[in-house]
Amino acid sequence: xxxxxxxxxxxxxxxxxRPFVMxxxxxxxxxxxxxxxxxxxxxxxILLLFLGTVRAGWEIxxxxxxxxxxxxxxxxxxxxxxxxxxxxxxxxxxxxxLREVLLGAALILAIYGLLGARTWCAWVCPVNMVxxxxxxxxxxxxxxxMFHLSRNIRYIVLALTLILSxxxxxxxxxxxxxxxxxxxxxxxxxxxxxxxxxxVFLFDLFVLRNGWCGHLCPLGAFYAIVGRxxxxxxxxxxxxxxxxxxxxxxxxxxxxxxxxxxxxxxxxASGECSNCGRCITVCPEDTLHFDLRHHIDVAxxxxxxxxxxxxxx
Amino acid sequence: MNxxxxxxxxxxxxxxxxxAALAASGGLVWLYLLKQQARASPYAIRPPGARDxxxxxxxxxxxxxxxxxxPYDTLALATADxxxxxxxxxxxxxxxxxxxxxxxxxxxxxxxxxxxPALDNINDARMGLAVIDIENCLSWQxxxxxxxxxxxxxxxxxxxxxxxxxxxxxxxxxxxxxxSNACTGCGICEKACPTxxxxxxxxHPELVQGQIGxxxxxxxxxxxxxxxxxxxxxGVTETDRPATGLDYLNEGTP
Numbered sequence: 390x391x392x393x394x395x396x397x398x399x400x401x402x403x404x405x406x407r408p409f410v411m412x413x414x415x416x417x418x419x420x421x422x423x424x425x426x427x428x429x430x431x432x433x434x435i436l437l438l439f440l441g442t443v444r445a446g447w448e449i450x451x452x453x454x455x456x457x458x459x460x461x462x463x464x465x466x467x468x469x470x471x472x473x474x475x476x477x478x479x480x481x482x483x484x485x486x487l488r489e490v491l492l493g494a495a496l497i498l499a500i501y502g503l504l505g506a507r508t509w510c511a512w513v514c515p516v517n518m519v520x521x522x523x524x525x526x527x528x529x530x531x532x533x534x535m536f537h538l539s540r541n542i543r544y545i546v547l548a549l550t551l552i553l554s555x556x557x558x559x560x561x562x563x564x565x566x567x568x569x570x571x572x573x574x575x576x577x578x579x580x581x582x583x584x585x586x587x588x589v590f591l592f593d594l595f596v597l598r599n600g601w602c603g604h605l606c607p608l609g610a611f612y613a614i615v616g617r618x619x620x621x622x623x624x625x626x627x628x629x630x631x632x633x634x635x636x637x638x639x640x641x642x643x644x645x646x647x648x649x650x651x652x653x654x655x656x657x658a659s660g661e662c663s664n665c666g667r668c669i670t671v672c673p674e675d676t677l678h679f680d681l682r683h684h685i686d687v688a689x690x691x692x693x694x695x696x697x698x699x700x701x702x
Numbered sequence: 703m704n705x706x707x708x709x710x711x712x713x714x715x716x717x718x719x720x721x722a723a724l725a726a727s728g729g730l731v732w733l734y735l736l737k738q739q740a741r742a743s744p745y746a747i748r749p750p751g752a753r754d755x756x757x758x759x760x761x762x763x764x765x766x767x768x769x770x771x772x773p774y775d776t777l778a779l780a781t782a783d784x785x786x787x788x789x790x791x792x793x794x795x796x797x798x799x800x801x802x803x804x805x806x807x808x809x810x811x812x813x814x815x816x817x818x819p820a821l822d823n824i825n826d827a828r829m830g831l832a833v834i835d836i837e838n839c840l841s842w843q844x845x846x847x848x849x850x851x852x853x854x855x856x857x858x859x860x861x862x863x864x865x866x867x868x869x870x871x872x873x874x875x876x877x878x879x880x881x882s883n884a885c886t887g888c889g890i891c892e893k894a895c896p897t898x899x900x901x902x903x904x905x906h907p908e909l910v911q912g913q914i915g916x917x918x919x920x921x922x923x924x925x926x927x928x929x930x931x932x933x934x935x936x937g938v939t940e941t942d943r944p945a946t947g948l949d950y951l952n953e954g955t956p
Contacts, residue, residue: 443770453770456767457767460765461763461765461813463767463813471813479763482760483760484760484761486763486814486815487815493813545721545724546728549732553729557740558760559740560760560763563763564736564739564740569789573779573781576766577778578779580784581781581783584782
């Protein structure tokens, strides 16, 4: 054994730390990209259903497939769906909307409450495609942040949205939302909304990593709060983790990958996790998996003695 | 140790102050944007049943289900380059007017009630008010145009033809007259008007409609039939009638 050999770094579990290596084979790559491809399929598919319904009049058994947009919609002319955050803002203006939209908002809240609320952000929101592109380019080009900004700013923006809705009598975020501008104009016709989306893209690319989705967006903040008890979570199997850090490198919300917290809860518990699944596919140790919260029994992962002491006490 | 907590407490309050200042400054800019946008065009022509502009703004969720529901592609959602609050539905009657569907599908589709579901008869809709530019209206030039009158879905109610008798060296004229108590603002007249730029236009009533004021007591209106029994003061009931001068002057005297 030569002294020039790099010493093998060992993880806290005593196993050697291995880097993530992108598989050479196409099927291997597809496997790494599986959640990415599913997310893009869902994001684009939903937009296509809206577009086909309003532009081409898509119908099944005489019923419009999906009319409206991501603010409020109707599936087959029967099932109402609505953005609960938009409905909350409308209610704060002092107006009680019709039962239809209240039911729709309740349905969406229940769906995301179960799925993991910020699942919206990674799997449905069209701005995610823009900001993911910016994040990918920024990694490629090696662009660094212009300044540091607390990720908690979004909760201030959330509070402002609610306060301004009360005082201006209009749904404050809905009037400036680049999310709304993007899906509305993709579905109902292009205007100048793309400039706002371009602004988000440039901000994310040149100014601040994950600037919009990870720091400012009040809708993401709303869902992060709503999603605290969400069912679908990323399970964390402590014994296999070598603390290699590959997951945090790809995560758009790296603060949720606090490994001590993850060991304590046996999962990524933070509501700020958007269930995008990036970490799962890059983990070289197969430590991370989607699972249901009530399946995740911390006792099955008895690694963090501190936690068990606390539990016993 | 004690010193350290003091510094961190000071830091904490400094951070709190910074956060509050950020929220306040951002909030003020945001407030300004919202107020400016809400004023962008308070006189947009809205779909039938739209509540008054402030209530409409508060309720509209900008989902476009009314646009989907409209069978004539009349409605559009305002984009960022229209001078109309962003994402809200509107229409330009000269391009495509409202054809006044009896079942009012746009109102039925509205999930928030920004379009008032209480509107059950499309003839009660008040999307705007047709206004005639008499300098450019063909009928007012003495031609027998009357296209707006012929096309009006509430012919003889919303638009009538009035006869202006011949005067020396002038044609007799048959001119259209719009009645605000029946005009829905559908804009079919504006669409049909044959002049290069429409001489009849649908505008928001607040832009054009005056108000006499309740203190005027009209003893006679244009509808009062003229008969032998006509007396000054007809149309005013006895209880409305103010006290006569003598009574008034002697009021309160024993």
